[in-house]
Amino acid sequence: METLRLYDFLPSGNGYKxxxxxxxxxxxxxxxxxxxxxxxxxxxxxxxxxPNGKIPVLEVDPGKYLTESNAILTYLSEYTEFLPxxxxxxxxxxxxxxxxxxxxxPYIATSRFWISILGKAEEYQAALAQKQEPGYAALxxxxxxxxxxxxxxGDRYTIAxxxxxxxxxxxxxxxxxxxxxxxxxxxxxxxxAQPGYxxxxxxxxxxxxxxx
Amino acid sequence: METLRLYDFLPSGNGYKxxxxxxxxxxxxxxxxxxxxxxxxxxxxxxxxxPNGKIPVLEVDPGKYLTESNAILTYLSEYTEFLPxxxxxxxxxxxxxxxxxxxxxPYIATSRFWISILGKAEEYQAALAQKQEPGYAALxxxxxxxxxxxxxxGDRYTIAxxxxxxxxxxxxxxxxxxxxxxxxxxxxxxxxAQPGYxxxxxxxxxxxxxxx
Numbered sequence: 001m002e003t004l005r006l007y008d009f010l011p012s013g014n015g016y017k018x019x020x021x022x023x024x025x026x027x028x029x030x031x032x033x034x035x036x037x038x039x040x041x042x043x044x045x046x047x048x049x050x051p052n053g054k055i056p057v058l059e060v061d062p063g064k065y066l067t068e069s070n071a072i073l074t075y076l077s078e079y080t081e082f083l084p085x086x087x088x089x090x091x092x093x094x095x096x097x098x099x100x101x102x103x104x105x106p107y108i109a110t111s112r113f114w115i116s117i118l119g120k121a122e123e124y125q126a127a128l129a130q131k132q133e134p135g136y137a138a139l140x141x142x143x144x145x146x147x148x149x150x151x152x153x154g155d156r157y158t159i160a161x162x163x164x165x166x167x168x169x170x171x172x173x174x175x176x177x178x179x180x181x182x183x184x185x186x187x188x189x190x191x192x193a194q195p196g197y198x199x200x201x202x203x204x205x206x207x208x209x210x211x212x
Numbered sequence: 213m214e215t216l217r218l219y220d221f222l223p224s225g226n227g228y229k230x231x232x233x234x235x236x237x238x239x240x241x242x243x244x245x246x247x248x249x250x251x252x253x254x255x256x257x258x259x260x261x262x263p264n265g266k267i268p269v270l271e272v273d274p275g276k277y278l279t280e281s282n283a284i285l286t287y288l289s290e291y292t293e294f295l296p297x298x299x300x301x302x303x304x305x306x307x308x309x310x311x312x313x314x315x316x317x318p319y320i321a322t323s324r325f326w327i328s329i330l331g332k333a334e335e336y337q338a339a340l341a342q343k344q345e346p347g348y349a350a351l352x353x354x355x356x357x358x359x360x361x362x363x364x365x366g367d368r369y370t371i372a373x374x375x376x377x378x379x380x381x382x383x384x385x386x387x388x389x390x391x392x393x394x395x396x397x398x399x400x401x402x403x404x405a406q407p408g409y410x411x412x413x414x415x416x417x418x419x420x421x422x423x424x
Contacts, residue, residue: 051353052315066303068310075303091278091287098280102313103264141263 004029005059007049009036011117013109013166014069015056016200020162021076024196031203037117069166070097073159082159092153096160099141100167107135109167111174121175128175135174139181142168146183150190157194165191170200216241217271219261221248223329225321225378226281227268228412232374233288236408243415249329281378282309285371294371304365308372311353312379319347321379323386333387340387347386351393354380358395362402369406377403382412 004022006029008015022029034040034055041053050057050067058066058075066072074097077083084090111131114124121128142164145152152160169188171178178185191197216234218241220227234241246252246267253265262269262279270278270287278284286309289295296302323343326336333340354376357364364372381400383390390397403409 051356052311060300064300066300066307068307068314071303071306071310074306075299078299087287087290088272088276088278091283094283094286095278095280098283098310098313099264101310102280102317105314106318144263 002061005032006030007032007034007046007055007057007059009034009041009055010201010203012036012055013112013170013200014054014105017069017159017162017166018056018058018072018076019202020166020198021073021082021159023198023202024194025076025080025082026196027076070101070159070163073097073163077159082157082162084154084156084158086154089154093158093160096152097163099138100163103134103141104138104164105167107131107138108171108174108176111135111176112167112170113174115175116170116173132175135171135176139168139171139176139178139184143181143183146187151187157191161187161191166200214273217244218242219244219246219258219267219269219271221246221253221267222413222415224248224267225324225382225412226266226317229281229371229374229378230268230270230284230288231414232378232410233285233294233371235410235414236406237288237292237294238408239288282313282371282375285309285375289371294369294374296366296368296370298366301366305370305372308364309375311350312375315346315353316350316376317379319343319350320383320386320388323347323388324379324382325386327387328382328385344387347383347388351380351383351388351390351396355393355395358399363399369403373399373403378412 004027006015006018008019008031010033034046036055040046041055047053049059049065052067054067056069056072058072060066060075066075074083079085083093111128114128115121149155151157152164165188168184169191216239218227218230220231220243222245246258248267252258253267259265261277264279266279268281268284270284272278272287278287286295291297295305323340326340327333361367363369364376377400380396381403
């Protein structure tokens with residue numbers, strides 16, 4: 001296999017999911033920054049990689065592209081410690097991955113994007129207000145689960161935790177108050193204590209480090 | 213394994229995905245109608261099955277519940293003809309499943325819900341207008357793909373087709389004009405010609421048919 005190439009935007013939680021898993025799996029890769037704020041995910045060249053115009057995109061072999069952060073997590077983790085082999089546990093991982101994309105990300109990630117990436121809290125005030133209730137509902141579902149579980153599936157760390165961690169741990173950047181959710185806070189600490197953990201803005205080591 | 217039990221709402225496309233796959237796999241099941249318009253997915257009893265308060269829910273064994281329509285599709289189809297075994301093709305199926313939940317369903321299914329299930333097109337006029345552009349963008353991504361492919365992944369019918377078919381073939385009920393998308397229309401015909409196809413409002417045969 002050629003070196004994996006990740007088309008990514010450093011502040012993106014969806015991109016961070018892939019960076020975090022690759023770091024924890026010890027897999028080297030080349031990261032290519034796509035500045036979505038400058039329209040770089042809407043160029044004809046980028047759209048030839050992902051017609052839906054979104055990062056992250058993983059080039060798994062020259063010209064072979066995978067899109068959708070949670071599909072990429074699944075691709076990379078199958079038959080590793082990060083995805084259970086048991087049929088029901090694996091389905092529960094997928095359940096949380098779809099929960100994250102449908103009931104969590106559109107509220108918590110979008111609010112963070114408007115407030116902290118675009119810096120336009122004022123302009124998006126009305127839209128932001130509409131994100132509060134469903135965003136807190138998603139956090140409550142997580143809190144209830146984590147009150148009696150260490151992790152999301154099977155009481156071990158899986159890609160379900162990675163997918164949910166990405167935007168949850170920076171939910172305050174989208175105006176969500178995590179102090180109401182003590183079980184989520186303890187889980188955040190457990191994720192941050194995992195081997196190979198990196199922060200959301202951590203740049204990977206260059207593939208060929210330069211020594212002078 | 214006990215008989216599968218599906219908690220469902222007949223007009224729901226997300227519920228229909230599971231009914232369609234179970235019909236095509238020839239698997240009998242018990243269907244339990246949950247009228248979400250009457251708050252039946254928000255009762256303490258239902259929330260004990262899915263804390264996120266959404267149908268469909270599949271009870272795979274007594275007290276063992278799976279939620280999220282696309283996670284249920286994955287659970288049922290793994291190691292069958294409906295989900296490729298090849299690692300990259302399988303990841304492409306997941307890619308389309310996440311595309312459906314993130315970039316398609318929130319626009320096309322939600323519009324249909326407001327117009328044709330709630331019957332409140334007037335009341336939701338402003339919100340409906342905002343769904344048009346992203347909804348048509350999702351249909352365009354599908355149309356472009358289907359101009360050179362018979363199905364979504366590997367040129368055979370998979371759960372990616374089932375997930376995308378559920379709300380696409382009734383997109384007109386949400387105010388989307390499918391006459392602009394000839395490749396989607398031809399694909400709809402191919403899905404409807406699959407063995408075991410049932411329509412969205414088809415009730416399954418009772419498990420024990422009564423003869424007088």
